[in-house]
Amino acid sequence: MKAFIVYCHPSDVSFTRKVLDAFVKGLAEAGHEYENSDLYKMNFKTDMSEQEYLRDANYRTEPTLAADVLAEQHKINSADAIVFIYPVFWTEAPAKLVGWFDRVWSHGFAYGTKTMKMLDKALFLVTAGNTLQRLEQFGLLNAMKTVMLGDRLFNRVKHSDFVVFDGMSKKLTSRETNWHKHLATAYAKGKTLFTTTEEIS
Numbered sequence: 001m002k003a004f005i006v007y008c009h010p011s012d013v014s015f016t017r018k019v020l021d022a023f024v025k026g027l028a029e030a031g032h033e034y035e036n037s038d039l040y041k042m043n044f045k046t047d048m049s050e051q052e053y054l055r056d057a058n059y060r061t062e063p064t065l066a067a068d069v070l071a072e073q074h075k076i077n078s079a080d081a082i083v084f085i086y087p088v089f090w091t092e093a094p095a096k097l098v099g100w101f102d103r104v105w106s107h108g109f110a111y112g113t114k115t116m117k118m119l120d121k122a123l124f125l126v127t128a129g130n131t132l133q134r135l136e137q138f139g140l141l142n143a144m145k146t147v148m149l150g151d152r153l154f155n156r157v158k159h160s161d162f163v164v165f166d167g168m169s170k171k172l173t174s175r176e177t178n179w180h181k182h183l184a185t186a187y188a189k190g191k192t193l194f195t196t197t198e199e200i201s
């Protein structure tokens, strides 16, 4: 089986990078293949052009899609699962990943007459500075899940799983206490990507 990883963090000096490494280790040990789009390293363009906007907002049917968008769509349609790994920025994904959705989830691919493959699974591995208690206090965790699972993924995958690695702010002692437990979870998620179906999307 093959996973397509969309990784989005500006620095390799990060816990999020360790999550990627642990996940990939588990995935490889389970005998699966993967492809990784490291959005910052690729310098993926995330602002829509005016032409792209007019096409996706149904003003025009042209232009045809840009090569970088087509390449990402090809990676999705060549995979069995998609995995997003990123830190929470202001209760969302980093702008770079949000822009990736704006351009890659295009008309005629993710909506309209869809050509996007129905993937077996989508997995979100999300690092957060705040504790789960704090994220739940004002419904912030639910807000993130609602947007990702209820909008971006809606009816586009068979199963989804949203994992938050919480308390990872450099200013919290929980960063140290949660470190190994979180990385063990990331590794296990790689090992079991294609054998567990926790939540029906």
Ligand SMILES: Cc1cc2nc3c(=O)[nH]c(=O)nc-3n(C[C@H](O)[C@H](O)[C@H](O)COP(=O)(O)O)c2cc1C
Binding pocket: 013, 014, 015, 016, 017, 087, 088, 089, 090, 091, 092, 127, 128, 129, 130, 131, 168, 169
């Ligand atoms: C611009 C910015 C916004 C952030 N917003 C949030 C947030 O809304 N909620 C939260 O829990 N953590 C937030 N964080 C903390 C990051 O999620 C945290 O740095 C990351 O999960 C763990 O650090 P590392 O992977 O960079 O080591 C934010 C960090 C930055 C830089």
